[in-house]
Every structure is written in structure tokens, then in C-alpha cells.
Amino acid sequence: MIKVKIIGATGYGGIGLIELLHQHPEAKITTLVAREDVGRRISEIYPHLEGFCDLPILDAEDPQAQASADIVVFSTPDRVGMYQAPEVIANGAKVLDFSGDFRFTTQEAYADYATRHGKDPIHASPDLLGKNAYGLAELHRAEIQAAPVVGNPGCFACSCILGLSPAAKAKLFDPMSVICDCKTGVSGAGKKLAATFHYPARYENMNAYKLAGHQHVCEVERELSLQYGQEVRITFTAHVVPLCRGIMSTLYGQMTQPMTEDEVVALYKDFYKDSPFVRVYGSKAAIGTHCVSRTNYCNLVVSVDERVNRLRIVSYIDNLMKGQAGSALQNINLMAGLPETMGLMRSGMYP
């Protein structure tokens, strides 16, 4: 059994992974670490876990928290995992980090990301940059299998990159013309309380936010540029809408030459023919976030506005699954040499 330790276990990312791993045939959670609720069992805080995971929350300094593991998951904010990763790796484990710390593979790229978002531009473990992998299995499967440290993607970024990579690789669109109009459920903001996520303030409300720039833009531009072989720049708008789980990203690009919807669908299906968690549909399919809710799937709906020669992809994921814990388990499987789909083949439940 692969042993998994989670640092920052009590956030949505941590419990998402616990929920998945208690049913996994080859991996199990062995240690939970967090800064709050130390000493309580995780199932006291989240009663639905009772009988499935009753491990105690340990302080990071607790000797028990030093127990060895095969994979150490940092479900922590930026600039936590980057300080601890080298020691974890030296102890023979691999690192999966949920923050922006290991999503970039050069100091320059990290510094650009950090600067734009008001963070210290100096990476604490620069020696690991270049050895790390960007944890989107559909694009970086082999690197994830080999890397000592993997940066799990941002949830919006995941939906946009999966939605546009086939078109970028085929250079279907003008690289300066891309617009990502993204809508997320409220769980995307995590469990931290805020006036804007108080139920009465949110239940019958929707709004755009972070209009000055969202932290996932760098990831999207980097990955699309890699596919395109040329710089891609996007306009990105984040919106929050009153549901819990789900991202719907509507992605637009000015096409460089006319193509029909059917041609684009075929191109997309071919691109993802070895990716079991991506499904491609034409514009007539009745797809919504409920089709991917509580699963690791990304559903892509392709359409072409022929009047103005514009490509439009609608990308649907569950932000806490394919956008977080599901991708994390997919990465853990790859990092541990297990089949990518292990523990993830579930349909979800409707309604």
C-alpha cells in the first residue's frame, strides 16, 4: 500500500483526498497534519468520515507527524510546500503540492507569477524547479510519473487548459484573441469564511471578481503557449455563481481559418483519445456541470460561430475533483506507478 501524508488536511482539498483514498485499493492515508484542530480526530470535525478515517490531526512538529510516507501532499497556501519539499524528497518521498509553488519550472516564471500576485518572487527551493512537473496528466503524464515534486493545477486553469490545448496545438486560433470566461461554484474559494460567501449574501447573487487579474492566468498562458509553440495571451474573467461545486469555462478564440464544428470535434477527440477523463461533445449535447459533479471528468462542448469564424469551447469540471482532489489522486497514481484511473472510476450521482 502506498502511504500518503497530508499537510493541511482539514481544508476542502485535504478532505477531498481522504474521501477518495478510503476507497482506494492500493493507497491509504497514514498521517494528517494541520495547524488548526490539532488533537481532534478528523471525523469529529467532519462527521461523514466517521468509520472511514478517524486519524487525529497532528501538529507539524509532533514526532508522529514525521512518520515516513511515499507521497506527501501539501494542501497548503503558497510558500509553505516550497520550504519543506527538499527534506521530504531527501527522506525518499515524493511531493504533491496544491499551491502555486511548483506549477512553474523556472525561477523566472515563478517570479513573474509571484510578482503579479504580490508575493515574494524568490523561490525557496530553486534547485527543484526544472525537476518538477505540472500536474495535468492529460498533458504531462510522463513527467508526472518521473518527477520528485508535482504542482497540482489551479481549478480554473485546469478547465481552461484542457479546453483549449487541442486547438492551441493545431494553431486553430489567433494567439492574441483568446478569452476565458469562467464561472465557478462557491467551494472554489475554500472553507475560509468571508462576507461574500456568507449564505444570505451569496444564495441569490452572482458577480465577476478579481477583474484586475487572477492568479491562474500565468498557468493557462504558459501551457497554451507550450502547446502552440508561440506566446498565447488571454483575457480571463472569473465569476462566482451560487452553486457549490462546478466550473464552467466558456473559451473563445478567433479562428485563423474556417473549420466546421464536426472537424473541431474530431480533432479534439483525437487529441484526448488516450485520456480517459476527458469527454468531447458537439454543440447539441445536453451537458452541464451536473454531468461531472463529484467525478474526475472534464466534459468539453465544441461549437463554432461561423458568422464571425470564432471557436467556442465550453469546459465543465468539478472544481474540487478534476480541479483539485481528483487530479491529485490521478497524479498520485502516476507518481506511484499505479494505473492513472485507480480509485477514480465513478459515475457521480444524479440528481
Next chain:
Amino acid sequence: MIKVKIIGATGYGGIGLIELLHQHPEAKITTLVAREDVGRRISEIYPHLEGFCDLPILDAEDPQAQASADIVVFSTPDRVGMYQAPEVIANGAKVLDFSGDFRFTTQEAYADYATRHGKDPIHASPDLLGKNAYGLAELHRAEIQAAPVVGNPGCFACSCILGLSPAAKAKLFDPMSVICDCKTGVSGAGKKLAATFHYPARYENMNAYKLAGHQHVCEVERELSLQYGQEVRITFTAHVVPLCRGIMSTLYGQMTQPMTEDEVVALYKDFYKDSPFVRVYGSKAAIGTHCVSRTNYCNLVVSVDERVNRLRIVSYIDNLMKGQAGSALQNINLMAGLPETMGLMRSGMYP
């Protein structure tokens, strides 16, 4: 592998069972029958099932629909399964029925139920009454294992009966004093369209309904009376509130003698000590429907209003799981000689 055929496969009960069985190690769905959508694959109608169940919907008269099965599930309205059950049994299968048809074990009890709800009081297969079992495993485990036909409980009934049976058996309350104040999510009404379940009419609304009498009352009174050894009569109020899944039943009874909350908790825990899907809590526990959502658990919160010597139990279930498909799988397991919990040991997902 146990072969399961579902009649009425496209309702919430049917797809709930499909979602559970595609992950079950010892049982599988082999045939789907319904009146609508004949000829379409179930995964065309419910895209989340794609790759998990792609069986076609068959007409009941279709020769393929006659294929043998070990268990035939009738996820159909009242007075459908009762006509077909004898033939199914004659062919060597067992029957699990989701309607009121096999929830009563005498013609008199059925007639009383049917009359109160404006249905024909004559049961179509009276020979089966008495051989059938009421499908609440926590109370009728042995009978379910043995019976050729099992009536799956009503969702409200399930929550009330589990909530009050230990107290009934111990005669803790005056049998004429019971009040069941039940709140259900909207999925309890099934997928049939109605003005009252149109999203704009429902999203910020709650109301009591069927104040003249709800069809689950008979079941609750019968089961509680059985436990009590004396007639129990209840006042039952159904309310619908704007969530999708979940029943919260607040159950009141005038106590015949003073008892503390701790004493009642102990009595309840003892009653359910061999029932893995019932969890008992004292009044300080922070339990809500989200703790049981998408699982087969029933969570019971015990309290005593000592000022007026009144027992109060709050019973939480997922109406589509413990209240329907989950109990159904629990019954299928028992009917097939498998462990009761097989395919059901999952934590749910939060949030």
C-alpha cells in the same frame, strides 16, 4: 455475479441503483426496462453514466426484456409490481418493489392503506402477502433474507421508523402522543414535472403539504405498533424545503417516565449495535443532512425536553439513498446472501 433487472429504470430510484451497482463487486445490472425513452441508451439520457452503464432502455414487451435475472426491481408506481411479481417469482427470481404494493403483509393492511389514498383496495397478488417482507433491514433482516418479495420502505417512513423504534420497543412514550414533523428535499417528489417543483417556484420557498394525510403514515404506525406491542398513532406533517437530497424528521413523544438524554442515547446505541448504517448522537453533536448525503447512513440525534418530559429525536437520511436506492441495495445484498454492507461503505463527499 448477481444479475439485477430494473423495471422503471429511468426514475431517480432506478438511476440511483445503477450508480451504486456499477461499483458493486458481486452484482450487476443486466436489463433496463421503462415506458419512456425506449431504445435510447440510459447514458444518453443521463450522460454521467457514460462508460458506466450504457444499456438500452427496453420496452416491457421486448423479448430481450424477458432475460432472466436473480433480482427484479420494480421502481414503479403503486399497482404495477403486484401484477407482475408472481410470474417473476415463478421464474426463479426475487422481487424488490419500491412502491406501496408489498409494504403490507395482510390484505386488510393493504386495503386500509389503499383506501386512505384513493386506490383500489383489492391487492392483485394476495397469495404473496404474508410471504413478503418490509424492507427495512435494521428491523427485518432475517425476513428480507428469506422472502421472495420485499417492499422497499417509503423515504419518510424509513426516517421515522428508524428514529422511533428503539423508544417504541422500550415503551418510552405514550403511544397516542407521537408527532412526526418531517422535512424533505425536493428530489423526494421524483423526476415528474410539477408547477410546485419548477425551480423559480421552489428555490426560496418552503411549505407543508398533504395536510390531510400522507401515504407513509400507515407504514410508520404499523412498524411502531409492532415494536411497541400496542397500537401507536402518529400525527405526521410533510414539508418540502429547497434542497435536493435529504430528510430531517423531528420526532416527538410524551415520555411515560423521566429519562435523561444519556440514558436514551445508551438505549438507542444498544438497539442499533448490529446495524452498521445507523449512528446515534447526543444533542450536542453538530449533525445535519450533509453528514449523510449520498450515503446509506441514518444519523439519529437524541434529546429530552425535561421541562415537559418529552422525547425528541431528529433523524437524518438521504431520501434517495437510505430512503430509496441505498436501502434497496442493502436489501438486494441480503436477498442474495451477500454481506449487507457490500457496495455501500462510502463516506459521501463534503461539501
Next chain:
Amino acid sequence: MIKVKIIGATGYGGIGLIELLHQHPEAKITTLVAREDVGRRISEIYPHLEGFCDLPILDAEDPQAQASADIVVFSTPDRVGMYQAPEVIANGAKVLDFSGDFRFTTQEAYADYATRHGKDPIHASPDLLGKNAYGLAELHRAEIQAAPVVGNPGCFACSCILGLSPAAKAKLFDPMSVICDCKTGVSGAGKKLAATFHYPARYENMNAYKLAGHQHVCEVERELSLQYGQEVRITFTAHVVPLCRGIMSTLYGQMTQPMTEDEVVALYKDFYKDSPFVRVYGSKAAIGTHCVSRTNYCNLVVSVDERVNRLRIVSYIDNLMKGQAGSALQNINLMAGLPETMGLMRSGMYP
């Protein structure tokens, strides 16, 4: 024009009153005081008020905050208004308090309330007790008109008292048999952040809370006992369900003698014949919280469970209107000698 000053203006109670008063023909807000957001205009915090109320938030010590007013509203927690009321009254104004401070008319009753809820039992302005009125106009119209200080009712209390007073006055039920099963939308908890009201934690969840005792019980028992002429004791259960506005209280009492629904409806209609904001219905009416949402109405649905001779009233209000700001304006009208309905005759909007 009646001048109204609000202390604690930025909570839901405060803005509810601002929303009502900007349309009132004879009263207007002249001063807003709060502890947070001092110096900002109220419409910066709540942009929907822009152009309707752009007053600044003043600190309580600010000289401008001392400006005279006809009515001073304390939309503050317990034990704030009771200290300041005497000075306000000495300055010639009347006081309307939203907390528990002036809901009781004797030191003993206040001490009982405060003790049960862990508060200091000594009232800070005992001289005002006995001169104050309980601000439920339907029962205390004349006292409210005359009193220098009025205690606005609790939201749950309002729904229960209106629902049971006619039956209490007619002694229809055994005074020890009453159960109040109350369900509230989330706005009832106010704007204070809490993990349990974080959108993802609440959106698909419902639960009972404060099972050990809710602070509104004292009010309900006092008012029902007054009507009955004998002590009435209730079992009270508070539940929170995922909508924003609305209380649905299902109220049960064991009837002392058989009565039909029609007889009870007639008795209720007679009781409320001079109360324009109470509507009485029989059990066949299709009433829900949406019928009273954003209005000052209380809709009462009467039914009798004749099998066990039990009265059942379902009482619907908007917790922020009839349960708070609406009743407040009704009281302000009475205190100012204006027609009770002024500024309140609106239908609400559907859906």
C-alpha cells in the same frame, strides 16, 4: 416627518428598516450609528441603497450622532439598548429595541430569560420595565401606542405567538401539550460570519440546533400564557434550512375537545379580524413562505388531525419583515400615531 435614528444600522435589521423607510410618506431616517464602518456612507457598504439612503455611519460618540429624533431604534444585541434607553426617553424620544432587553415587563421575567441564556440577570433600567410594551401589534396595539419603549419580538416568537394565540385564548389545547417545530432561512442568523453559514456548508444542508433551549421560548410561553390565562409550556425546536428569508413554524397542541378545521378557521379569522397583516387559511390552501416573502404578512394554515384530536397550525412569515423590520415599522407607525399599515402595504414579488 417622523425622524428615526438607528443604532446598529449596518445589520440586517438596520438595512431592512432603511429599505422600508425610504418609501415611507411620513417618516424618514435621519441618523445612522454603528460600531463598524464608521465614516463610510451606508450605500458604499450596501450599493443597492445608492440614491435612496446615502447617510454616513456615525460613531456613537460623534456629536452628530446626538441629533434629536422622534424614534430611536436599537438594532443591537442584548444589553445595549437597556443602558441607553433612559437618556433617549429623557430627551423626548421613544425607543424601539430589537433585542431581548425590553421584551419582558418585570425584573423577574427578564432575570429568568437572561439566566437561561447565560446573561447577567440584572436589568440595567428596571424603572422602564412595566412601562414598556411587547411589540407585537396584533396583541398589544394600544400598549405600543402608549409606551415610551417597545421591545420588538423575536422572529421565531412572532411566528409562534401569532400562530397559537387564538387557540390559547379559546383554550382549545392542553397547555402542557404544545410543540413548536420551527424552520428558518439562514438570514435569521444575521450577517455575522460562522462556519455553519458559509455557503458551501449550508447550501445543501439542514439541521436542528440549540436543542438545549432557544432564547425565544420565554417570549412564546409568556404571551401564550397571557392569552390562555394559565401557564403554557412548549417544546421548541429550531431548524435551519437552505433558503434566505422565511420562517415556517408548525405548531401542535392536543385539543381539549373535538373541533373541526372549519370551526377553528372561523375562530382564527374572528380573532384577527382587525389585524390587516394576518391571513388565515384552511388546510387545502397552497401557501408557502414565498407568499409572504418580503412582506409584513403572517399566513396561518389551520388543520386538525381528527384521528388523534390534535390541532396543527402552520405559520409563515418573512423573518426579516414580520419577524423584524416589518414589525418594527408597524410599531413605529403606532408609536408615532400613524396608521399601522403605512409604508407596509406591498404584495411582495414572485418568483
Next chain:
Amino acid sequence: MIKVKIIGATGYGGIGLIELLHQHPEAKITTLVAREDVGRRISEIYPHLEGFCDLPILDAEDPQAQASADIVVFSTPDRVGMYQAPEVIANGAKVLDFSGDFRFTTQEAYADYATRHGKDPIHASPDLLGKNAYGLAELHRAEIQAAPVVGNPGCFACSCILGLSPAAKAKLFDPMSVICDCKTGVSGAGKKLAATFHYPARYENMNAYKLAGHQHVCEVERELSLQYGQEVRITFTAHVVPLCRGIMSTLYGQMTQPMTEDEVVALYKDFYKDSPFVRVYGSKAAIGTHCVSRTNYCNLVVSVDERVNRLRIVSYIDNLMKGQAGSALQNINLMAGLPETMGLMRSGMYP
């Protein structure tokens, strides 16, 4: 008093107008006509209207339905009002139509609209085309005052046109570059039942729809082209999200020359300086649909993505108010020679 007759009174548009007009000082509803529920009082169907509007629903052929009125509102589907308008006008009344019938001012424009949406391209009252006005007061105030027949705008169209007209008039963007990414609450689909609007199917779901083309595109392109003085073509995407009321349209255009956000804000404020229902904000403002809910306001948030020189406007309205009944009353006021804002100056209620 202006007398208003509503044809199609029981839909959301009809009751929205009833809710507004019962509080209007100079206009009142005198006649209600519909095809369903004939003979019932409107307040039987919508109990919140009890005491505010208790008029009976009349059949169109009923002699009482022929009573004269000053304004006849057709809250009906396409191709109803166009047949009846000439007679209404001949009788001295003015017509306000909620469908697409009078949104176009030439036969060619109507035919283009109708053809694209599978309707008969022949207008039934071609003589009225050219005399009619497009009912967006902010752009066509004088024409609305003068016209015998006004076509109330589509809800999406209203949000997009208000959002982009100032930029179109100033030719800020490339006319082929516009993208309208629109999100609507569920009430936008009206009260007609559909599987996709059944509460359980909708509550935790969002999706794009009508990807092949939405019926509001023609209106948006026509109005923007008028402002621009040159053909504007848009890519339009409609999405439905799980709230009841609200449209949020995120509007993008490639700028023809660099401008700062502040410059664009100034230009927008100037454009709308005489339009009391449009508010303009910079990108730092915390605006959401809740700021306009249940009001006639349109809030516009301006931002510029300077990295790619792209204009982005987020336009917020209540689809049933500014998007329907609110604009309708604004038009009725203008058509009747009353102040545009009469009966509409309300803040809404929060939360």
C-alpha cells in the same frame, strides 16, 4: 388614472407588472386576460396578490375583456400581439408588446429575425413597422413617448445593449470583435415547466444552451450597429445558473486604440447622465446581481485588459425587472406622458 389591460396576465411578465402597478400613483390595472385559469381571481393563483389585485382572469372573447384601456400590454409569445395591435390602436389605446413582434422596425429586419428562429417571416401588421419603437428608454426615449406600439426588449438584449452602447457610439471597439457571455437566473425561462428547470435537475447545475443561436442576437446587433453607424456582429453565449432572478452579461470587445479604465468610465457616465436607472462603476466596485435584484437598475462595471487592449464590461440587471416588467413600466410611463421613474424608485431588499 391610466388604465392598463394585460393580455397574458398569468406569466411572470404579467404578475411582475401587477406587482408594480398596485403601488403606482397614476396607473392601475383594469383588465386581465389569459388563456388558462379563466374565471379564477389572479390572487387565487398567486396568493401574495390577495388584497392588492383580485381581478378575475377573463377569456379574450369575454365582453368584459373588451373594456377600454389606455395601454394594452401583450405579455404573450411571438405572433400574438401583432395580430391584435391594429384594432387596439384603432380603439385609441397604445400597445406594449413583450415578444419579438415589435422589436424590429422594418419587414426585412423582422423577417431576418423570424427566419433565423423558425418562425413565419411575414409580419401580420406590416403597416405598424416603422411607427413602432424599441422599448429601451435609455436609447429611444422620444420614440417611445410618441409611438402607438412599443416592443419591450428581450432580457439578455437589454443587458448587452446597455452595456455596449456607449462604447459602440464612441467606436471604441472593432465591430467584428464583440463577445457577449451572458448568464441568467432560471426565471428567465418563464413559468413553463421543463425537465431542465425541475428543481432537482437545476439546483446544483449550470450550462450553456442554444449554442446554435439565441433569439436576442438580432436585437443586440441592430441596436449596437445603430449606435456605431456600422454593422456590429457579436458572438453570443447564453448560460443558465442556479439562481432565480438576475442577468450578468460579460461583454468583450477588441479596442481600436488604448484607453484607460478611468477614461471609459467617464465616457459611460456621460452617456448615461440623463438615465436614472443606469449606474456606472470601475472595476474595484463590489457589484453583483443582488445590487439590482427586484429593481429597475442596470449596473455596469467597466474594466480594460491592458495587456491585450480589450474592453470588458460586466452588465447586471434583474431579468424580470429591467429585463421585463420594470422596463415595461418605464415604457408605460413614457407612453402615458408620466415621469419615466414613477413607481420604480425602490432600492430592492437585501439580503
